[in-house]
Every structure is written in C-alpha cells, then in structure tokens.
Amino acid sequence: MKKLSSRAVAAQLILQVLDKGQSLSALMVEVQPKLAEKDVPFVQEITFGVCRVLPRLEWIIRLLVAKPLKGKTRLVHCLLLVGLYQILYMRVPTHAAVGEVVKASQELKLQSFKGLINGVLRQFLREQESILAKVDKNWQTNHPEWFVNKLKKAYPNWREIIDANNERPPMWLRVNAQHSTRDDYAVRLGDNFAKSSQDTTACCVPDCAIMLNNPVAVSSLPDFENGFVTVQDGHAQWSAKLLEPQNEELILDACAAPGGKTTHILEQAPQAKVIALDIEKNRLKRVSENLQRLNQTAEIICGDASQPDLWLEKGVMFDRILLDVPCSATGIIRRHPDIKWLRKESDIAELVKLQAKILNAMWQRLKPNGTLLYATCSILPDENSEQIQSFVENTENAKLVEMDFNGEKVTMKQFFPNAQGGDGFFYAKLVKTDSE
Ligand SMILES: C[S@@+](CC[C@H](N)C(=O)[O-])C[C@H]1O[C@@H](n2cnc3c(N)ncnc32)[C@H](O)[C@@H]1O
Structure with missing residues (x-):
C-alpha cells in the first residue's frame, strides 16, 4: 500500500x-x-x-x-x-x-x-x-475559555502565563553527577550551552541543569548513550534534589513512568533501594529503558498508588516517597499544546480527588520522620496549594518543611512556565512527625 x-x-x-x-x-x-x-x-x-x-x-x-x-x-x-x-x-x-x-x-x-x-x-x-x-483585532489567548477564566481567578499575571504557554520551550539537560560535573559537560556542548542557564536566579538546580540554545537530537549529545545526560525540564529537576535521597534508604517513586525522576534519585543516591511504581504497564517499559541507559537498578512494579495493599507487603514503610501525581499537566502546555484541547474543565475535580486519594494512601506507608515530596506539572491551585493545605489541615502528623530554591525559602513553590526557563511545576515537602 x-x-x-x-x-x-x-x-x-x-x-x-x-x-x-x-x-x-x-x-x-x-x-x-x-x-x-x-x-x-x-x-x-x-x-x-x-x-x-x-x-x-x-x-x-x-x-x-x-x-x-x-x-x-x-x-x-x-x-x-x-x-x-x-x-x-x-x-x-x-x-x-x-x-x-x-x-x-x-x-x-x-x-x-x-x-x-x-x-x-x-x-x-x-x-x-x-x-x-x-x-487579530483583539489579543488572542489561543487557550480554552474555562482555563483562561481559572487562571484569571488565580493569578493577576495570567496574561504572562498564557503568553509563555504559547512559546516554544527550550530544551534542558540534566547532567549525571556520577559521570561529570555540570561545568565540564557545558564545555563539551560548546556554543549550544545557553549561558543564561548558569544564572541561578533562573531558579534551576545549579549543579546539574543546563539549558540549550537550540534543541538537538539526543544522539548528537556527547556521551548520551553512556548516561552522561538526561533530557529533563529545568524546574522538574528540583524533584530529586528536594527529596534528598540517601544511600541504603528505601525510597518509593510512586508515579514513576517514564522514569525521569527515578533515575535522578539514583544519580544522587546510587545505593538507595528504589521502587518505581506506575499504574500503566506500557509506560513502565520506558522506565526500564532509562534505567538501562544509565546503568542503574530499581525494582519496577505495576500498581495503583492509591491501593498499596494490593502490591506492597503489609508493614513495609518508606524512608522517602516521591509523589509526582497524575495532574492536569497545565504547566507543560508549551511542550504539549494538545493538552489545551484534550483537558476538560470537569477533569480537574476528578484529578483533585484522585490526588487526595493517592496522597492519603501513600502517607500510611511513610515511616515516622519520613519525607514525602508532592509534585505536579500543573499550575492550578486546586491541584497544588489548595490540595496540600487541605491535606495538612486534615492530617495530624503531617508538617510542611521549608524548601530552599537558590535562596528563596518557601514551604510551597509554584513555578510558572518561563520563556528562558523551566515549565510550570509545583512542590510541597512534607515530613511525618513522630506522633503516631
Ligand atoms: C506526571 S507523570 C509521572 C512522570 C514521572 N515521574 C517522570 O518524571 O518521568 C504521572 C504518572 O502517574 C501514573 N499514574 C496515574 N495514576 C496512577 C496511580 N493511581 N498509581 C500509580 N501511578 C499512576 C501515570 O501513568 C503517569 O505515568
């Protein structure tokens, strides 16, 4: 044919x-x-x-x-x-x-x-x-009306967010600390290293994040096949950094596929015992491929994070949990503009319910004094600050921990998409106080 x-x-x-x-x-x-x-x-x-x-x-x-x-x-x-x-x-x-x-x-x-x-x-x-x-008589958002209305309600600078969403995103790399320093790898990139990514006020992880001037095929990146770098947005790279994984700890990446953050956890703590969980079997194949390229080991489980009893033995508790929950993905519209037409307003309330269910279930599997990092690539307060506020109010032994973003100290961080920076992301770090 x-x-x-x-x-x-x-x-x-x-x-x-x-x-x-x-x-x-x-x-x-x-x-x-x-x-x-x-x-x-x-x-x-x-x-x-x-x-x-x-x-x-x-x-x-x-x-x-x-x-x-x-x-x-x-x-x-x-x-x-x-x-x-x-x-x-x-x-x-x-x-x-x-x-x-x-x-x-x-x-x-x-x-x-x-x-x-x-x-x-x-x-x-x-x-x-x-x-x-x-x-073109009037400024056009090129976004669905329900979404624009939600942004208007939440942020006075909603127009800036819309404009950033309509841009093409830069390509970011994460340098694997097990193989190279960020600065040495930047030299190998030559002219394609965007000097602006050196500026830590750009709010990206200073020791591994590199922005490129021009997107390239990964095959042209020095030592990509040998695991020297991974393609990952600058703001997304905070996840593993904020989680602070330590060698020998038992760590769960609860919504792991395709494994961008699992591999970062292992770059930082190669001797940690990491479980990469995801509900979608097909997507877990990508986790295996990524681990293989980086020569790392993790246990891969297909299961539902809101029902840990179905895939995890009774009594098993984690030192740290990364919860990169399913979300509206409204922070990565510039990378996936189809999200604007796939997502419906009614999806948001459903997602908020699912996130709360996962958060509550996973909290039961966190050790006392353990750390849980909640992350989304959403810019909607329902899924982010409001979700966490309500969880903390209803969970006696949950406490928000201060996070440090290159000197900016906050207990919840909402990143917005930025033309010369990263995607929209949200982080909240919780610790389980000993009071159980
Ligand atoms: C934001 S993506 C994760 C991205 C990944 N952490 C990374 O950095 O490469 C969310 C993931 O959650 C998974 N997911 C959705 N519902 C789930 C559930 N109930 N339990 C576990 N995983 C779930 C999806 O299949 C999807 O792969």
Whole structure:
C-alpha cells in the first residue's frame, strides 16, 4: 500500500486529537515508523503547531467556509488547518502549501472537496491582510475559555502565563553527577550551552541543569548513550534534589513512568533501594529503558498508588516517597499544546480527588520522620496549594518543611512556565512527625 504524504498524515493526527481525544505525543510515537525519516519533523511541526494556534486558524476558516465542516467532512476541516498553518507559520512556498494539501485530499479519498480546499486557501492568500485584520483585532489567548477564566481567578499575571504557554520551550539537560560535573559537560556542548542557564536566579538546580540554545537530537549529545545526560525540564529537576535521597534508604517513586525522576534519585543516591511504581504497564517499559541507559537498578512494579495493599507487603514503610501525581499537566502546555484541547474543565475535580486519594494512601506507608515530596506539572491551585493545605489541615502528623530554591525559602513553590526557563511545576515537602 502506498505511504500517505506528510500533509495527509498530519490532518489525520489532528483529527484524532480534536475528535477522539488522543494524545499527540502518543500518536507521533505510533506513526513515526510509518513515515519517511525526513517527514517526521515536518509532521511534528504542523501538528503541534496547529494545536498551539488552533483558535486563530478556526476563526479564519469560519470567515471563509459558509457551512461548518462536520461529521465525515471533519477531515477536510483538518486539511484546511494544515494548509493555513503552513501558509502562516512555515517557510513553505505558497503554491506548494496549497497544491500539496489539495493532493493530500485525493489520497484521503476526499477528491470531491478538492475545489473547496483549493478555493478556500487561495481566497485566504488573496485576502490575507483584511482577514487577519479581523481575526487579530483583539489579543488572542489561543487557550480554552474555562482555563483562561481559572487562571484569571488565580493569578493577576495570567496574561504572562498564557503568553509563555504559547512559546516554544527550550530544551534542558540534566547532567549525571556520577559521570561529570555540570561545568565540564557545558564545555563539551560548546556554543549550544545557553549561558543564561548558569544564572541561578533562573531558579534551576545549579549543579546539574543546563539549558540549550537550540534543541538537538539526543544522539548528537556527547556521551548520551553512556548516561552522561538526561533530557529533563529545568524546574522538574528540583524533584530529586528536594527529596534528598540517601544511600541504603528505601525510597518509593510512586508515579514513576517514564522514569525521569527515578533515575535522578539514583544519580544522587546510587545505593538507595528504589521502587518505581506506575499504574500503566506500557509506560513502565520506558522506565526500564532509562534505567538501562544509565546503568542503574530499581525494582519496577505495576500498581495503583492509591491501593498499596494490593502490591506492597503489609508493614513495609518508606524512608522517602516521591509523589509526582497524575495532574492536569497545565504547566507543560508549551511542550504539549494538545493538552489545551484534550483537558476538560470537569477533569480537574476528578484529578483533585484522585490526588487526595493517592496522597492519603501513600502517607500510611511513610515511616515516622519520613519525607514525602508532592509534585505536579500543573499550575492550578486546586491541584497544588489548595490540595496540600487541605491535606495538612486534615492530617495530624503531617508538617510542611521549608524548601530552599537558590535562596528563596518557601514551604510551597509554584513555578510558572518561563520563556528562558523551566515549565510550570509545583512542590510541597512534607515530613511525618513522630506522633503516631
Ligand atoms: C506526571 S507523570 C509521572 C512522570 C514521572 N515521574 C517522570 O518524571 O518521568 C504521572 C504518572 O502517574 C501514573 N499514574 C496515574 N495514576 C496512577 C496511580 N493511581 N498509581 C500509580 N501511578 C499512576 C501515570 O501513568 C503517569 O505515568
């Protein structure tokens, strides 16, 4: 069977995200083997890009197409999104942008819509200026309204957060202290080392975090295969640092996959006995691969963190627990812009319930004087400060511990996505007082 062109694949992927609620990153992993190697970055750029600016493109289509394209014609709508994105945001010659999308419609057996697609894209090219003047009259959030309203309620600087979400994120590396110092590895990166990541006020872990000037394929990073570095956001690198794992301790990474934080724990305390738990068997494969690359050992368990009795012997208690709980992922929208369209407002209350359930269950398995670090990649107070406040109020032997972020001392830390920095992240460190 003939392979589909990159535009046809891109339109299909966008349809699956918007109408079937599938994750774009997961779809990309599935589709990659079916694409020519050179087409992968192209499809990635279009699909992630369309998700980033979807409302702007949808508005243009509304102005140009008399009747909304529904039902079976949704794929035609997605082809128009692909065409408009190329014209507006990519350096594709306009004749190719239009011609190739029209061709893609034929491959997808939508030849009866060739005229419509051709006509709409050509009309846009002719009247671009006046159409964009209408569309861009007001500042656009390119985010769902419910989310913008939630941000407005929580933060006076909500516009800054939205703008940062609409940017492309920098690539961060974490240097493995078992192999190299951060400074030595920075020298090996040469010009691609972003000097600004040296600035500790950027609020990143000073002894391992490196930001790159330009994203690169991991295969081009010095000694990547030998475990010298791991790709991990700058703010995410605080997790293992704040947990302060010690050799010989029994440590649980309770929501571990794909293992970014498990491996950091073992870089810091190679002799710690670490259990990496996750509810999703498939995702645990990535934990094994990451441990293997870094030549580390951890026990991997597939289980539910809210029901430890089902996978953990009675009486087993941990010195430290990292709870990187399932969350709305609203702090990493710039990396995964599809989150904006996959997440629904009603998901938040469900997630808050699940997080509380996991937190309460895991607390029972923490030793007296043990430490639990609660982390999310969310920027919503419901999942973060409010969740922890309510847990501390209702749990007699839970105490918040002060954390030190390069001199900023706080008991709860909300990071926001930052153009020259890390993603949105939340941390709270709890200690179990001896009073049981
Ligand atoms: C934020 S991700 C973890 C990222 C990981 N800590 C890292 O740094 O690579 C949350 C994880 O929680 C897992 N998860 C969701 N519900 C769970 C549950 N009830 N018990 C255990 N894991 C769960 C998901 O499968 C997902 O892998």
